Amino acid sequence: MRFENLLAARTLKMHDNAIREILKVVSRPGMISLAGGIPAPESFPMGIMDELSARVIRKYGSGAFQYDLTEGFMPLREALSGHLAKKGIPASPEEIIIASGSQGFLDAVGKVLITPGDRVAVEAPTYLGALSAFTPYEPEYVRLDTDEDGVVPADLERVLACGGVKFVYLVPTFQNPTGRTIPLARRREIAGIIQRHDALLVEDDPYSDLRYRGEPLPPIKSFAPEHVMYVGTLSKVLAPGLRIGFAAAPRVIREWLVRVKQGTDLHTGTFSQALAAEYLSGGYLERHLPEILSIYRPRQEAMTAALADYFPRGMRWSRPEGGMFIWAEGPEDLDMEKVYKGAVGRNTAFVPGKYFYVDKGEGEATMRLNYTMAGEAEIRSAVRILGEEIAKAM
Amino acid sequence: MRFENLLAARTLKMHDNAIREILKVVSRPGMISLAGGIPAPESFPMGIMDELSARVIRKYGSGAFQYDLTEGFMPLREALSGHLAKKGIPASPEEIIIASGSQGFLDAVGKVLITPGDRVAVEAPTYLGALSAFTPYEPEYVRLDTDEDGVVPADLERVLACGGVKFVYLVPTFQNPTGRTIPLARRREIAGIIQRHDALLVEDDPYSDLRYRGEPLPPIKSFAPEHVMYVGTLSKVLAPGLRIGFAAAPRVIREWLVRVKQGTDLHTGTFSQALAAEYLSGGYLERHLPEILSIYRPRQEAMTAALADYFPRGMRWSRPEGGMFIWAEGPEDLDMEKVYKGAVGRNTAFVPGKYFYVDKGEGEATMRLNYTMAGEAEIRSAVRILGEEIAKAM
Numbered sequence: 073m074r075f076e077n078l079l080a081a082r083t084l085k086m087h088d089n090a091i092r093e094i095l096k097v098v099s100r101p102g103m104i105s106l107a108g109g110i111p112a113p114e115s116f117p118m119g120i121m122d123e124l125s126a127r128v129i130r131k132y133g134s135g136a137f138q139y140d141l142t143e144g145f146m147p148l149r150e151a152l153s154g155h156l157a158k159k160g161i162p163a164s165p166e167e168i169i170i171a172s173g174s175q176g177f178l179d180a181v182g183k184v185l186i187t188p189g190d191r192v193a194v195e196a197p198t199y200l201g202a203l204s205a206f207t208p209y210e211p212e213y214v215r216l217d218t219d220e221d222g223v224v225p226a227d228l229e230r231v232l233a234c235g236g237v238k239f240v241y242l243v244p245t246f247q248n249p250t251g252r253t254i255p256l257a258r259r260r261e262i263a264g265i266i267q268r269h270d271a272l273l274v275e276d277d278p279y280s281d282l283r284y285r286g287e288p289l290p291p292i293k294s295f296a297p298e299h300v301m302y303v304g305t306l307s308k309v310l311a312p313g314l315r316i317g318f319a320a321a322p323r324v325i326r327e328w329l330v331r332v333k334q335g336t337d338l339h340t341g342t343f344s345q346a347l348a349a350e351y352l353s354g355g356y357l358e359r360h361l362p363e364i365l366s367i368y369r370p371r372q373e374a375m376t377a378a379l380a381d382y383f384p385r386g387m388r389w390s391r392p393e394g395g396m397f398i399w400a401e402g403p404e405d406l407d408m409e410k411v412y413k414g415a416v417g418r419n420t421a422f423v424p425g426k427y428f429y430v431d432k433g434e435g436e437a438t439m440r441l442n443y444t445m446a447g448e449a450e451i452r453s454a455v456r457i458l459g460e461e462i463a464k465a466m
Numbered sequence: 467m468r469f470e471n472l473l474a475a476r477t478l479k480m481h482d483n484a485i486r487e488i489l490k491v492v493s494r495p496g497m498i499s500l501a502g503g504i505p506a507p508e509s510f511p512m513g514i515m516d517e518l519s520a521r522v523i524r525k526y527g528s529g530a531f532q533y534d535l536t537e538g539f540m541p542l543r544e545a546l547s548g549h550l551a552k553k554g555i556p557a558s559p560e561e562i563i564i565a566s567g568s569q570g571f572l573d574a575v576g577k578v579l580i581t582p583g584d585r586v587a588v589e590a591p592t593y594l595g596a597l598s599a600f601t602p603y604e605p606e607y608v609r610l611d612t613d614e615d616g617v618v619p620a621d622l623e624r625v626l627a628c629g630g631v632k633f634v635y636l637v638p639t640f641q642n643p644t645g646r647t648i649p650l651a652r653r654r655e656i657a658g659i660i661q662r663h664d665a666l667l668v669e670d671d672p673y674s675d676l677r678y679r680g681e682p683l684p685p686i687k688s689f690a691p692e693h694v695m696y697v698g699t700l701s702k703v704l705a706p707g708l709r710i711g712f713a714a715a716p717r718v719i720r721e722w723l724v725r726v727k728q729g730t731d732l733h734t735g736t737f738s739q740a741l742a743a744e745y746l747s748g749g750y751l752e753r754h755l756p757e758i759l760s761i762y763r764p765r766q767e768a769m770t771a772a773l774a775d776y777f778p779r780g781m782r783w784s785r786p787e788g789g790m791f792i793w794a795e796g797p798e799d800l801d802m803e804k805v806y807k808g809a810v811g812r813n814t815a816f817v818p819g820k821y822f823y824v825d826k827g828e829g830e831a832t833m834r835l836n837y838t839m840a841g842e843a844e845i846r847s848a849v850r851i852l853g854e855e856i857a858k859a860m
Contacts, residue, residue, distance in 0.1 A: 074716075074718055075666060075716055075718045075719055076718055078579050078632055078633070078666060078719075079578065079579065079722065080577070080578060080579050080580050080581045080584070080603070081581040082577070082581070083577075083578050083579070083722055083726070086725060086726070110532070110533050111532075113527075113528035113529070113531075113532055114528070116528050116531050116532075118523070118527065118528055118531075121523050121531070122519070122520055122523055125516070125519035125520070125523070126516055126519070129512075129515050129516055129519070133507075133512065134507035134508070134510050134512055134705075135507070136707060137507075137510050137512075137515070137705035137706070137707040137708065138504070138505075138507055138510075138705070138706060138707050139504050139701075139706045139707065140707060171731075172566055172731040172734075172735070173731055173732055175729070175730065175731050175732045176730070176731045178729075179729060179730045179731065183474070183476070183477075183602055184473065184474060184477050185472050185473065185474050185477070186474050187474040187475040187476070190474070201729075201732070204728055204729035205729045205730070207729070208577055208726060208729055209474070238472055239472070272469060272472060307533075311528075311531035311532070311737075312531070312532060312533045313530060313531040313532050313533065313534060313735060313736030313737055314531065314735055314736075314737060315731060315732070315733075315734070315735045315736075322469055324468055324469045324470055324473075325469055325472075328473065328477055331480060332477070332480070332602060334598055335569070335572075335573060335595075335598035335599045335601070335602055336569065336570070336573045336599070336730065337565075337566040337567055337569050337570050337573065337709060337731070338567055338569045338595070338709070339709070340566075340709070341566070341707060341708055341709045341735045341738050342707030342708075342709075343705075343707055343708060343737075343738060343741075344735050344737060344738060347737075
């Protein structure tokens with residue numbers, strides 16, 4: 073028995089995640105990978121993990137190991153209330169909910185809102201994990217134009233004016249894959265457009281704490297609190313393996329997210345949530361964040377310098393003030409697939425940018441470069457190889 | 467903006483989980499609750515949690531906090547391979563997958579297999595959490611007759627002969643809500659029926675390790691390995707707050723479960739999985755399980771004795787050899803809702819059995835009694851009160 077005949081209609085439409093396949097290839101020993109999108113293990117606060125665990129066990133006892141509220145572990149929600157207030161998002165602990173990574177919220181929002189055929193507006197390019205979460209619910213994606221400053225307000229206006237968009241999904245700060253950040257004035261403009269159309273914006277913000285220079289920007293949620301579901305994560309500032317995502321969402325949306333989560337996994341791991349609560353409320357995050365930044369800042373600077381030194385004329389790239397990615401783009405006829413094959417043959421990997429677009433044929437000359445998982449010297453040498461392969465393909 | 471207009475078609479069909487509402491009422495201080503279905507916190511191995519955490523941090527370092535395979539943390543899958551072999555399920559670590567509680571698998575199997583309107587066969591009565599997982603994918607439920615020995619093979623045969631059933635969902639051992647166990651001969655018969663119809667059985671087995679007397683029975687999976695997805699959990703023998711479920715499933719199903727899980731939560735918490743791996747491979751489970759049984763066995767015996775002493779003539783109840791529940795049933799015209807209201811007024815709670823049926827109007831005279839969350843004296847006093855309220859309602 074093979075059971076293929078049992079698969080649901082939605083399942084038959086799902087495709088293999090191309091990135092997943094790429095990440096398998098590049099995990100080969102000896103490969104210098106600028107392909108991934110994961111935090112450096114040396115950025116985790118390993119020095120305090122024993123202490124943190126012991127404190128949680130002492131403080132919460134069996135309560136840290138029991139079934140808990142679907143909404144989330146209350147001490148974590150209390151700690152996050154302060155954390156969000158600092159970002160300009162006033163939310164009581166009761167208004168904050170926890171999921172199993174921000175991925176858990178992307179799945180839940182798809183489950184709650186998307187009827188097959190519904191329109192969901194996403195940036196071109198956009199975060200692939202969001203597409204993996206939404207696609208099983210069979211939406212129709214509507215593409216939003218972007219420029220160096222992120223999504224183009226006039227295009228958002230046009231798309232919402234056409235009507236029928238269930239929600240808009242944006243990563244406004246240090247976006248994955250482009251590293252781009254929407255500037256303050258444009259954030260206000262987007263908030264206004266969302267409000268005027270009484271639309272729902274899902275604002276995914278995994279990277280804003282990883283800022284190496286420049287001033288923090290308020291989330292779009294702070295300008296349109298009633299129209300934005302703000303999603304954050306501790307994966308980049310504590311540890312992704314704990315799978316802690318959090319959200320502040322309009323009331324109706326929040327209540328349904330909780331109901332569907334009840335069916336998906338009952339609740340997020342209690343012990344993980346208790347560790348996160350202690351990390352925030354014990355002041356560990358504030359003390360540890362500068363260490364994380366001091367690991368990533370020189371890696372980003374090494375990449376920026378190497379790009380200037382080794383990438384051939386005709387290439388352009390983003391200059392983010394934080395996050396994990398730089399986006400590079402060549403002349404229209406550059407075949408990045410060819411560059412990829414050449415680079416992998418020389419043990420150097422990245423992700424061709426075309427995979428981040430919902431429309432086939434877009435972004436053929438683009439690439440995503442990650443700088444969190446390799447040291448400065450490796451980054452320099454990888455960028456040199458990529459520069460040579462690009463020159464060959466030009 | 468209230469956003470109700472944005473809800474998906476599936477969302478509009480979801481109802482509040484009645485049990486969830488009941489559990490809120492019964493969490494009032496002073497309430498003796500036989501309503502829940504959760505393990506006693508004193509059954510958790512709190513004495514070793516510090517040691518277990520320290521060992522995991524020492525052994526796996528940052529690997530216990532990093533992103534990991536969607537399939538699951540390999541050392542846990544290796545440990546589970548031995549655990550499953552003892553139950554008569556040969557499965558290599560690669561054939562075992564991990565989810566966020568068994569709930570994670572119930573959601574994933576629904577996502578992979580159910581197209582709206584598809585038929586899913588469940589016992590009458592069945593586990594409510596499975597319905598919460600499947601319902602968002604909009605199946606049509608087909609009811610399977612049960613007797614004291616669980617699902618009735620002739621009825622399973624009849625339902626499968628009609629065709630169009632995507633999968634059959636059973637809890638064969640110490641079922642929730644009835645506590646009933648399918649005997650050996652009937653397990654073989656069910657395996658034969660499933661194979662003959664080339665059907666898929668989801669065998670949910672959260673309770674079989676909680677056996678207070680009698681001989682362990684092999685899972686149905688052991689008789690029909692190619693046709694059964696076996697789902698287990700560590701929630702009852704370690705701690706539910708770690709959210710560790712595991713499964714051994716036919717290859718095609720397994721591969722799709724992994725793909726959809728990628729979109730749901732990327733993977734289950736790594737640290738939780740590492741703790742579970744150490745708990746199994748370090749021999750902690752074997753040493754701790756007798757302690758768990760020694761907590762629950764006297765509670766079950768106290769309930770059985772109290773039922774004999776206090777329940778009026780005309781009541782019948784199940785006599786399980788393990789698990790967490792006893793199921794009681796009165797004459798057809800007994801209004802259990804009335805008993806419930808009377809009992810709650812006297813600070814004593816249980817769950818009326820009708821909520822566990824997919825067909826409205828069934829099980830009006832039934833009740834589920836849990837004995838894991840109250841001490842022996844409390845159980846005795848609660849059953850006495852229930853007996854009095856039943857007598858009043860008869």
